[in-house]
Amino acid sequence: MLLTVHNLSKHFEMHHLDRQILAFEDVSFTLDSGQFMVIGGSNGAGKSTLMRCIYRTYRATGGEAWFESRFGPVDLTRLADVDVALLRDYEMGFVTQFLRPRPRVSALELVAEPLIALGEYQDAAESAARAILDEFGLKEALWQAYPATFSGGEQQKVNLARALIRPVKLLLLDEPTASLDSAARQSLVDRLAALKSQGVALIGVFHHANDVEHLADQHLRLDRVQVYQNGATHAVVE
Amino acid sequence: MTASSSHPAVSLDAPRLIESPPLVVLSNVTKRYGRITAVDDVSLSVYPGEVLGIVGESGSGKSTVMRLLNLEETAESGEYQFDVPDLSGNNLFTLDRYARRKIGVHHIGIVYQNPHLGLRMNTTSSGNVAERLLMTGERGFDALRDAARASLAASEFPLARMDDLPRKLSGGMQQRVQLAKAIALKPRLLLLDEPTTGLDVSIQATVLDTLKRLQRTTHITTVLVSHDLGVIRTLADRVIVMRYGRVVESGLTDQVLEDPQDAYTQQLVFSKL
Numbered sequence A: 001m002l003l004t005v006h007n008l009s010k011h012f013e014m015h016h017l018d019r020q021i022l023a024f025e026d027v028s029f030t031l032d033s034g035q036f037m038v039i040g041g042s043n044g045a046g047k048s049t050l051m052r053c054i055y056r057t058y059r060a061t062g063g064e065a066w067f068e069s070r071f072g073p074v075d076l077t078r079l080a081d082v083d084v085a086l087l088r089d090y091e092m093g094f095v096t097q098f099l100r101p102r103p104r105v106s107a108l109e110l111v112a113e114p115l116i117a118l119g120e121y122q123d124a125a126e127s128a129a130r131a132i133l134d135e136f137g138l139k140e141a142l143w144q145a146y147p148a149t150f151s152g153g154e155q156q157k158v159n160l161a162r163a164l165i166r167p168v169k170l171l172l173l174d175e176p177t178a179s180l181d182s183a184a185r186q187s188l189v190d191r192l193a194a195l196k197s198q199g200v201a202l203i204g205v206f207h208h209a210n211d212v213e214h215l216a217d218q219h220l221r222l223d224r225v226q227v228y229q230n231g232a233t234h235a236v237v238e
Numbered sequence B: 001m002t003a004s005s006s007h008p009a010v011s012l013d014a015p016r017l018i019e020s021p022p023l024v025v026l027s028n029v030t031k032r033y034g035r036i037t038a039v040d041d042v043s044l045s046v047y048p049g050e051v052l053g054i055v056g057e058s059g060s061g062k063s064t065v066m067r068l069l070n071l072e073e074t075a076e077s078g079e080y081q082f083d084v085p086d087l088s089g090n091n092l093f094t095l096d097r098y099a100r101r102k103i104g105v106h107h108i109g110i111v112y113q114n115p116h117l118g119l120r121m122n123t124t125s126s127g128n129v130a131e132r133l134l135m136t137g138e139r140g141f142d143a144l145r146d147a148a149r150a151s152l153a154a155s156e157f158p159l160a161r162m163d164d165l166p167r168k169l170s171g172g173m174q175q176r177v178q179l180a181k182a183i184a185l186k187p188r189l190l191l192l193d194e195p196t197t198g199l200d201v202s203i204q205a206t207v208l209d210t211l212k213r214l215q216r217t218t219h220i221t222t223v224l225v226s227h228d229l230g231v232i233r234t235l236a237d238r239v240i241v242m243r244y245g246r247v248v249e250s251g252l253t254d255q256v257l258e259d260p261q262d263a264y265t266q267q268l269v270f271s272k273l
Helices: A048-053 A082-091 A106-115 A120-136 A152-164 A182-197 A209-215 B061-068 B096-107 B125-134 B141-154 B171-183 B201-218 B229-235 B253-258 B263-270
Strands: A003-014 A018-031 A034-039 A062-069 A072-075 A092-095 A170-174 A201-205 A217-224 A233-237 B022-034 B037-048 B050-055 B076-080 B108-112 B190-193 B221-224 B239-244 B244-252
Touching: A003 A048, A018 A048, A018 A062, A018 B037, A034 A048, A034 A209, A034 B221, A048 A082, A048 A092, A048 A170, A048 A217, A082 B239, A082 B244, A092 A152, A106 A120, A106 A152, A106 B125, A106 B201, A120 A152, A152 A182, A170 A182, A182 A201, A182 A209, A217 B239, B022 B061, B037 B061, B037 B076, B050 B061, B050 B229, B061 B190, B061 B221, B125 B141, B125 B171, B141 B171, B171 B190, B171 B201, B171 B239, B221 B229, B229 B253, B239 B253, B239 B263, B244 B253, B244 B263, B253 B263
Parallel strands: A018 A233, A034 A201, A034 A217, A092 A170, A170 A201, B050 B221, B050 B239, B108 B190, B190 B221
Antiparallel strands: A003 A018, A003 A062, A062 A072, A217 A233, B022 B037, B022 B076, B239 B244
């Protein structure tokens, strides 16, 4: 099994409010290579938080997340920071909802950057970047421009290209299609289908859930149930 | 690393996947100035090729950590290990001044916030860089000039101005000369102490861009001090947060900035515009 999540919990300790905010509790599931899991639930149910706990942008408060890395099984909730950084370079990817543009860095350079960081030659990395920007339909006239000036949809195409340019074993997707036009959405779905057939495991939250329904092997539904003590909320898994 | 009581119940394992040992290890380092404890029992590791960010308010001890790492000063207690041949196993703080200076010249480069600390303002820019090479015994004029030019080019300095005096250059260009000097001898460790603080926003962006490109192409191990969380997010892989001379939190950059655990780090992150 590529990923085994067991009783994962997350609450946020808000020191200035002197209280804890519960995001979800006791979430368990397993996911194998080549499987696609779609996470559903209402706003604030903890969907993004769950993925961020797996990617370690958030620190889980309890539970385990065992990942079958090329070094053997590791618990992502406890793994040392430098080891997580290593896995992020080579084995895990995260597609966010928005691009974080950097001042004076062109679209092409932003997209090629992850490959160059892994030791790829500049020319090869840029040619891979051109191919994937083309795949997601970003106009060639914009490749050398700074994405800070782009529309939301154009920025998201750059974001997708940057996130998907290097191979990973586990890909997490946080509403990647929200700002895309229908052609780009279709390109993304095609790309995800190809990754799945190559054995990549995928977990995602999708604004247009119907787009990926035919690819889904399992669904995880997070919902909030009010807990009356201390005002915190509680997530349940169906 | 020091953990405050507010940290999550799940504690982290020791590193075990990463193949190389850390290049730099500070263990339980304490530095006092009279009755003031500037750095209080700080431990940190920097792994080859990574950028470690240090954040904290003025007086938190972050610049003192940089001076210790640069061997400008030694600590009252604690150890400084540097993983290069002939040095491994030694506590660098116990070496004499001459030995420390030699290590500094050969293995460590630094860019200060204040260019007056890093540059001779009345020596040409190329001369400032070449001086670093002179220290290793290089005497040939052409070799010195070629090496200075290469280093200035790597720091994206306009070569047409390489013989200008630093005092005639803009703040952004002075930082590039400092950077060229810092990397001239291809050090193992690059220290950046508020490298873009005080620069105009547009110039800050280009200097950051240069630093990012340099890091990406050379994979030079870097420690970066900044109070600007945007700079930290752009450059650092991991971050430690200091307050009152102690490390209050450490983690991956996105984790510390998006899910800060410590009360002080939350205050710092939530205050960002």
